[in-house]
Amino acid sequence: MIVFEAKLQGTDGQYQALDEALRTARFVRNSCLRYWMDNQGINKYDLNKYCAVLAREFKWADKLNSMARQASAERAWSGIARFSDNCKKQVPGKKGFPRFKKHQQNLSVEYKTSGWKLSEDRREITFTDGFKAGTFRMWGTRALHYYQVEQIKRVRVVRRADGYYTQFCIDVERTETHELTGKNVGIDVGLNHFLTDSDGQQIENPRFLRKDEKALKKSQRRVARKKKGSNNRAKARNRLGRKHLKVSRRRKDFVVKTARCVVQSSDLVAIEDLKVRNMVKNHHLAKSISDAAWSQFREWLEYFGKVFGVPVIAVPPHFTSQDCSNCGTEVKKTLSTRTHTCSRCGHIQDRDWNAAINILKKALQYLAKNTVGHMEINA
Numbered sequence: 001m002i003v004f005e006a007k008l009q010g011t012d013g014q015y016q017a018l019d020e021a022l023r024t025a026r027f028v029r030n031s032c033l034r035y036w037m038d039n040q041g042i043n044k045y046d047l048n049k050y051c052a053v054l055a056r057e058f059k060w061a062d063k064l065n066s067m068a069r070q071a072s073a074e075r076a077w078s079g080i081a082r083f084s085d086n087c088k089k090q091v092p093g094k095k096g097f098p099r100f101k102k103h104q105q106n107l108s109v110e111y112k113t114s115g116w117k118l119s120e121d122r123r124e125i126t127f128t129d130g131f132k133a134g135t136f137r138m139w140g141t142r143a144l145h146y147y148q149v150e151q152i153k154r155v156r157v158v159r160r161a162d163g164y165y166t167q168f169c170i171d172v173e174r175t176e177t178h179e180l181t182g183k184n185v186g187i188d189v190g191l192n193h194f195l196t197d198s199d200g201q202q203i204e205n206p207r208f209l210r211k212d213e214k215a216l217k218k219s220q221r222r223v224a225r226k227k228k229g230s231n232n233r234a235k236a237r238n239r240l241g242r243k244h245l246k247v248s249r250r251r252k253d254f255v256v257k258t259a260r261c262v263v264q265s266s267d268l269v270a271i272e273d274l275k276v277r278n279m280v281k282n283h284h285l286a287k288s289i290s291d292a293a294w295s296q297f298r299e300w301l302e303y304f305g306k307v308f309g310v311p312v313i314a315v316p317p318h319f320t321s322q323d324c325s326n327c328g329t330e331v332k333k334t335l336s337t338r339t340h341t342c343s344r345c346g347h348i349q350d351r352d353w354n355a356a357i358n359i360l361k362k363a364l365q366y367l368a369k370n371t372v373g374h375m376e377i378n379a
């Protein structure tokens with residue numbers, strides 16, 4: 001699945017119609033959640049049926065395209081399913097009880113194959129359901145020309161701090177050829193460097209991550225100082241929202257480029273299976289930033305791994321920083337010890353570099369264990 005995004009250009013009246021659709025989608029999602037909380041043993045199909053009940057009961061809910069209503073119910077369900085899954089697996093820490101969406105920011109509504117229409121030249125989109133939002137000019141859709149309309153499986157409308165966007169989810173598997181590099185790489189991520197690989201190469205944490213985060217905190221405080229419900233507060237909130245957008249776009253850009261580069265320059269990538277969600281919530285600013293960037297980085301590594309056909313293997317994080325990469329002896333060290341010095345073989349290496357090698361070794365061991373037996377030798 002590939003996703004393209006374009007900005008929508010229309011009149012204020014049209015944006016208001018989109019707002020109505022967005023709020024209705026949120027209403028359906030929240031109502032489904034409420035229905036699940038109030039009744040026992042509700043499943044996915046009950047929620048789908050409940051959508052029709054809502055549409056009969058509330059005239060304005062009926063305005064939303066029926067497939068879009070279903071999509072909202074499905075979204076409610078996926079939150080519920082994730083929660084019950086975490087409970088079943090007894091995931092430590094918070095289980096992520098599904099929450100009601102209430103904020104105005106970042107609302108979205110998802111259409112499937114009906115409720116919208118593309119113009120002949122694919123520069124305009126018309127929303128055809130009961131809200132009558134009409135025809136919008138789209139910015140940034142050149143890529144759309146390469147695909148058939150039938151390949152567009154979903155169309156989402158998203159509201160961001162700086163406007164309305166539409167996303168097209170297109171049903172193609174993206175693959176690219178990978179030139180063999182003859183290199184396997186293990187990667188350790190940390191606070192001191194964004195990453196260290198098993199060849200000892202390091203990528204610094206970009207300065208803007210810290211700086212941006214500080215700027216965010218500042219705008220956050222500015223919002224808090226304004227009177228609740230006031231116009232000024234709404235303005236400050238929008239400014240904060242825009243800043244958030246800028247920061248997340250910048251971080252994503254850095255992470256995507258780095259992940260693509262790592263995957264392209266090796267034939268196997270080994271990483272640590274860190275469960276960032278389970279880490280203790282930490283008020284240490286730098287730590288929280290690098291956690292966020294790291295989990296995003298991992299997702300993109302796995303994505304590019306699929307695109308280029310390069311295996312990305314996550315290994316359990318135990319002892320990767322403690323063991324000696326040369327002889328395997330456990331050498332206890334605190335977080336502040338930056339150099340690994342082996343008490344047995346005398347091996348000296350940067351702490352993160354040592355860990356990156358251990359990560360790669362673990363992944364190779366795992367592969368060796370799990371592929372032996374497939375090969376047969378005919379005598």
Ligand SMILES: [Zn+2]
Pocket residue numbers: 324325326327328329342343344345346347
């Ligand atoms: Zn050693």
